[in-house]
Amino acid sequence: MTSGVAKSAVLAEIHSLARPLKSDRDLDGLVRRAADCRFVAIGEASHGTHEFYTWRDTLSRRLIEEEGYNWIGVEGDWPDCWRINRWVRGEAGQDHGVHALLGGFERWPTWMWANEEVAAFLDWLRGWNLARPMSRRVGFYGLDVYSLWDSLREIIGWLEDNVPDAVPAAMRAWQCFVPHHEDPHKYAWSTRLVPESCEADVIALLTEVRNRVSGQGDHGEGAFDAVQNAEVAANAEHYYRIMVRGDRRSWNVRDHHMADTIDRLSRHLGPASKGLIWEHNTHVGDARATDMAQDGLVNVGQLLRERHAADGVMLVGLASHRGEVIAADAWGSPERILPVPPARPGSHEDFLHEALGVPSVLDFGEDRSGPWLSTWLGHRAIGVVYHPERELGNYVPTRIGERYDALIWLEHTVALRPVHHEGPPREPEFETEPTGY
Template identity: 45%
Template sequence: MPHAEADLIQTLQDAARPLSGASHDYDELLERIGDARFVLIGEASHGTHEFYRERARLTRRLIEERGFTAVAVEADWPDAYRVNRYVRGQSEDGSAEEALEDFQRFPKWMWRNEDVHHFVEWLRGHNGRHPGAEAGFYGLDLYSLHRSMRAVVEYLDTVDPEAAARARKRYACFDHFGENPQAYGYATEYGNREPCEDAAVTQLLELQRREAEPSRGPLGEDEHFYAEQNARLAINAENYYRAMFRGRDESWNIRDSHMAETLEALVEHGEGQGRRPKIVVWAHNSHLGDARASEMGWLRGELNLGQLTRERWPEETFIIGQSTHHGTVTAAGDWGEPARTGRVRPGLPGSLEDVLHQVGGDFWLDLRSPDVADGLRDERLQRFIGVIYRPETERWSHYVHTRPAEMYDALLHFDETSAVVPLDATAGDEAEEVADTFPFGQ
């Protein structure tokens, strides 16, 4: 081993804080988080049990001890809002599994898994014990184009049938293309079809002009907020599916910008209700690790949610990445295929995963510590596994050059990890809203 690499390993071993499952594991990390209002907790794959488990452990402490008011996740807005109603005791769902039933789009296992199920039940129990200080559960993503349009119409049916009729007429523009938004994107980019952007924008503006009215639904003014977010999502999703045919970089930026807009809307909504929002964000490392410190940013001009959150709230944002060296993962071989358990290959020599493996064991690192930051500021390969894992082309499919100490404020490493357990026996399937993904399903 080169002398410099040996020095780095020693530095990291001295700085590593063990993760043993003990109740005090994250005491020092909570101190480092301090007064941050936005704690972004990433993951190196969408199918690793330890990432979900530890993210939930840390989130529970942030809610219980630091007064965090919401969990915002890389999931579709309407699906997650059903969970939000459940954890607030404002739905007819009888269990967390029922509340998670709207997650039917591929990849189901990403949110319909045992770890999320346990956290949702915990959150409902916590909220029941703390009336007036409940924490919500929200989705940040934009794939639910048709479901979100339907949700806008359904809301208006309860408060203003005439407005609902106008919304149906506007959204009928999308009916020419069926339920596949990729067909819409292709037809409007190449098939001489006029885009439906103006209709979607007009609908949002009409909703915004309305005061939040009492609703026949269970949440009152929250129902108006829910509908308005669905209308905003329809605009951004329409733009996203057209951008897919103009270039991957553009569509990626539209998607992460939408996530940032949704996060900001949650903040504004919470402040309007007289609360000071403090939000935990759950998403992939590729969305939360600052894109300016990876070739996503410096080569492709891509931005992401982590970058945008740091730029909007620079003193109040704390980003945590997660990593593994080897183990198993729940993933698909291609988009829409059933979930399967696959073996994660050991990290490539010289990669971030390889370096952390040499440190040994499970631990977390404070990347704001000067010695650690100096050691992990240089470019290294870092692995990103989404919902698709292709080990046969792993170097090109899943590794990206990054500067880890600039991407994250802290890093959790679990040397050997295991596959997340889906709630469904088969978890591939429905692909109603088709996604453009990079790298492979993030």
């Protein structure tokens, strides 16, 4: 990308694809395109940027209002998001305000979901839902795999209330983990030192819960919650056991779990359901269009396309040139407002800035063979741990026309607004690979 001709062609293509982004009406093209899709995955280049959350909120509201999207799956824990789901659907917790609800997020980094931007969206969503019959209310669900102990607690509670004779199977799994004091890393390290694990117990528990739900013919919300918590427990055990060995396949365990959860939600909510997925660009953008593919890594965007092409899938990335972000210096440390320096020369962000200079929305259309869409360039991805002075490693080689179907571009961004500051982590997680997403 050194010749003036090549650069001018790239800039011209970017300019031809872009439309200025000033209001929600400037998203009309994406909304029309989403009408024929069952899944729209909307990313973010960091978990700590105000504009990424607010534009994702704006697009999501329009898709809910105009195109019938009726559930949202996010990069969060199932038990925490299940409580939000019941609140926004008017099923429980109605005496609590949204800030009290978000105060229940305790896993670091809490700012991902316990922030003012999410609070505003959830308040709107609850109001939207309460004006409609239960069958037309929009759900909010966690897709992630981390909540091992919380999910075990939820399973035990459901079994005690519904099939108490199955509680012993849950308690065997619980007792297996008890010596590790609710620290998944202590458990995982123990399996590295001594080749004994709780795998058989959590698989037996998953089988027991599935059989009990199936045997009762119970396909209601409580039963679905119990089965999903059992899936989380089984996959979390697998994830931590692999991760502690430094095996990059733990990334695939996590993203397969999230994609499988999307499939379970779709089956549970019925063939007419339409889902929005909120995750980091690193999960949303098709891994085959990045260097992740060379390492055998997959992600949610890739799996959605592979599994649901016939249903219609749209992947939307978000990116910016400079500004600030909420992130931390180290895993488990308090959050800080950190600067985001101007994009590195020769990156996708650098060319977008030079070609556009204003917030824009770019719809890639069908032909992705142009000099920008088909070229490998660095694309910035900021994790929850971020060091602006060492930013080179934050650029992921990307063919952007294959990674996404559309891109929302922002010139200057500001930090997300947490509802509270980080306390000591209750159950700290190791960084995942790629780092911190």
